[in-house]
Amino acid sequence: MDPKLTKIFCDFQVEPRQYLCADICHVIVLREKRSRHIKFFGYTIIAITALIAIVPTSISLVHQLGQSGFGQYASLVVSDAGALTGYWKQFAVTLAESIPGVSLALVLGIILILGWSARNAIQQTKPLSTIRRYA
Amino acid sequence: MDKTDAQLVNEILLDTQGSFEELVTRYTKPLYNFTLRLTGSVQTAEDLVQETFIKVWKNLTRYDPQQSFRAWIFTIARNTTTDYLRKKKTIPFSVLSKDEHLFEETLSDDATIPDETLAQLEDTASLEKLLATLPIDYQMVLLLHYQEGLTFEEIGDVVDKPPNTVKSWHRRAILELRTNLTRPPDGDHPLHYRGEGHI
Known part of the structure; x- marks a missing residue:
């Protein structure tokens, strides 16, 4: 690298206007805040929808558990555990078969979505400390 | 002692207070001079520098620490500037016969x-x-x-x-x-x- 050319090019530099850095940070903060507002709104909608959806799906799950006899089978564990020891494999299969799989998966899925969207919504409310003066 | 670019980037990703501001302060003048010399317009240079930093902010998680940060940020500035010049159709080209x-x-x-x-x-x-x-x-x-x-x-x-x-x-x-x-x-x-x- 030619040191003379380096000096010439370095002397060639001009200073940007005084508040350019501040303006850039300000614009980024505004954009980030807007993006966070939109995300917060979106995640909240999803969380509320999940919360509403969990009611009928839970009711349906409970109803199906009652119809399938899961409750009666499960109560045997408490009331007559000794009698089950010899037949625990068959009992386990019968118990598993009585679980309404689809309804259970639906309820668990909705709970996961509720947790995920609620967590993300809360994350959008954190302050933007890395651009401290403008956050 | 001044922090290195890699340290600053790490702090920004950890949401450390004031780190991104420091990065902007460090690179505004070099990027401004780079875009100013290529576009010849003060207003355009400021807009391009701003756009560069917006892209840096959005893509910082994609920065590879193995690469020079200076080269990375100037890559973004160069791409932003050439996109602008292409839109304006003012890029001259060198033809070697x-x-x-x-x-x-x-x-x-x-x-x-x-x-x-x-x-x-x-x-x-x-x-x-x-x-x-x-x-x-x-x-x-x-x-x-x-x-x-x-x-x-x-x-x-x-x-x-x-x-x-x-x-x-x-x-x-x-x-x-x-x-x-x-x-x-x-x-x-x-x-x-x-x-x-x-x-």
């Missing part, structure tokens, strides 16, 4: 500018005019190498070309500067073809 290659071979292999000729470049206005006569790629190489201190390998990463190509551009840029300094540039100049809408 067989004759131009022959002309180069007749010049001295030493790609330097004599001291007495170099003195003319110390006038900012002259340097500005001379730089503007060069193709945009040559301008980028000179600015990144002499103003920002990037190596040819780093410049290669910025312009997405092999280092040997960058060295070749550098050599041609110096030769062209030297020729233009000793002889005012005109339309018949053999080394340089000026495209339409030259800055």
Whole structure:
């Protein structure tokens, strides 16, 4: 690298206007805040929808558990555990078969979505400390 | 002691207070000068610098710490500037014909500018005019190498070309500067073809 050319090019530099850095940070903060507002709104909608959806799906799950006899089978564990020891494999299969799989998966899925969207919504409310003066 | 770029990036990703501000302060002037020399407009340079930092903010998680951060940020600035210039259709292009290659071979292999000729470049206005006569790629190489201190390998990463190509551009840029300094540039100049809408 030619040191003379380096000096010439370095002397060639001009200073940007005084508040350019501040303006850039300000614009980024505004954009980030807007993006966070939109995300917060979106995640909240999803969380509320999940919360509403969990009611009928839970009711349906409970109803199906009652119809399938899961409750009666499960109560045997408490009331007559000794009698089950010899037949625990068959009992386990019968118990598993009585679980309404689809309804259970639906309820668990909705709970996961509720947790995920609620967590993300809360994350959008954190302050933007890395651009401290403008956050 | 000043933090390194890698340390600053790490702090930004950990949402440490004030780190991104520090990065903006550190790179605003170099990026501003880079975009200003390529576009010739103060307002455009400010807009491009802002756009560059917005892209840096959005893509910081994609930055590879193995790469020089300086080269990475200038890559973003270069792409942003060339996109702008393409939209405006003002990118000049260099066309090298067989004759131009022959002309180069007749010049001295030493790609330097004599001291007495170099003195003319110390006038900012002259340097500005001379730089503007060069193709945009040559301008980028000179600015990144002499103003920002990037190596040819780093410049290669910025312009997405092999280092040997960058060295070749550098050599041609110096030769062209030297020729233009000793002889005012005109339309018949053999080394340089000026495209339409030259800055």
